[in-house]
Amino acid sequence: MTVVGIDAHKNWHTLVAVDDVGKRLAVLTVEARAVGHRQILTWLEQFDGVAVAVEDCRHLTRRLEADLLNAGHQVVRVHTRLMAGMRRSGREPGKSDPIDAEAVARVALREDGLPTAELPGASREIKLLTDHRRTLVARRTAMQSKVRWFLHEIDPDLHIPARALRRYQLLDDLQERIACRDGVVAEIARDLLDDIRSLTRRINDIERRLATLVRAGHPSLLEVPGLGVLGAAMIVGETAGARRFRSRHAFARFNGTAPIPVWSGNTVRVRLSRGGNRTINTALHMAAVTQLRLGGQGAAYYAKLITTGKTRTEALRLLRRRISDRVFAAMSTDELVTKTTPPATAAATATPRAGAVDLGRAA
Incomplete structure (x- = not known):
């Protein structure tokens, strides 16, 4: 069996193939582009029973993992802390891309139960939407804190309940209250209220999408x-x-x-x-x-x-x-x-958008 370790970077990917006892067989360096991925798939054809291991940095390897999985290869992820120990025990001193790639391959050869890469499905959509919602909520919170001081400057007697600057009715009432006010403070306050309304609408849309995804795949x-x-x-x-x-x-x-x-x-x-x-x-x-x-x-x-x-x-x-x-x-x-x-039951119950590809089922 041949194990191929991949040391991934933004612009280059370095691959090292080792045999079942960890001896280096071949080295390849390609661009981290679509043409480089095609070169990797062609290069892997020379080995029989190949297994691929990548350094666990998914922001760099996610597209490469998808191309390898779509080509039918099994891909495991190796944490960087495991690579460090393998480099120290290696005979070749220093740190280079081939040394790192060889360390990845030898760790995959030695360790059992490494995380297996899969094509992204609904769980990644949920992750992306959750993170995006968190970013929008933080942005809205900062605007709400700022507009409260402006509204207090405009009208000190104005009372705004806690957590109320997400209600459309209150935002409309505040806009009407300061619509006839002149000055830069009122102008900025109106802009902030408009931005808060826009962010609230986007946050609510994301929450509805999350509810649909979670109820469909995780009812328990x-x-x-x-x-x-x-x-x-x-x-x-x-x-x-x-x-x-x-x-x-x-x-x-x-x-x-x-x-x-x-x-x-x-x-x-x-x-x-x-x-x-x-x-x-x-x-x-x-x-x-x-x-x-x-x-x-x-x-x-x-x-x-x-x-x-x-x-x-x-x-x-x-x-x-x-x-x-x-x-x-x-x-x-x-x-x-x-x-x-x-599959027939899943196809009958699911209602995907036209032209959508279910990558989770392909995994």
Whole structure:
């Protein structure tokens, strides 16, 4: 078997092929363009039973991965920290693109269970829309803070409730109130109100699209108490598939809800993990707080922990971990249903746009 490692850059891709014992066989450097990708596919034809490994930097390799997957190749991703150890153990000193590419190939040859690249599907659309919505909300929040000071300067008696500068009716009333005002302050305030209205419309449109995507592909996830559409979209976009985790414990370590063991002599303790994916951790925390507010099983579990001597912070952390396990089970169920759905049934239930290509099903 031949393993090909790829060291990717913005303008160049370097490939190194090694055999099943890690001996270098061939080296290729091509432009990171469509013509270079075609050269890679032609170059790979000389090997029998080839496996491709790329450095895990998806902003540089996403298009290359798609071309390789469409050509029928299996692609795995190698984290940079694994490459560093392999370079130190190599016989060739220094750091160059061929050395890095060879390190990628040897790590893929040595390690099992590396993440497998797939063609982008609905999860990436959810990720992109969630990130774009977060950017628009931050921009709108900055404008809302600024326009409040201008409105206070124009009319100190004007009272605007908290979180109210997203309501169309209030924006219209404010526009009418300052329409006859002269001066640069009023002019800028009117422009800011127009921009806030435009951003609010775009944010609401994105939220409706997210609701459609999440309800279609992750109905079990939406059944988790306290986890709304936006929280579920944050988790789906950041997880990129629950099947890439060995267990619920691995998923908890990924999102930062699994404690870190701390041994001191014969005493075994744990401490809070400050790592993990903070976006998922935030969504889980929001779900936990919502469960406490609404009551139910989550609130009962929290109260039980308090009675056993846990502090409120510790009880909330344990509840967050339990929600993580529930989320992992729900995502695994949704992915299993999607995987086992017959193509005819999926085609009958789906309503894609005209001319749209379902890359997720091709994966």
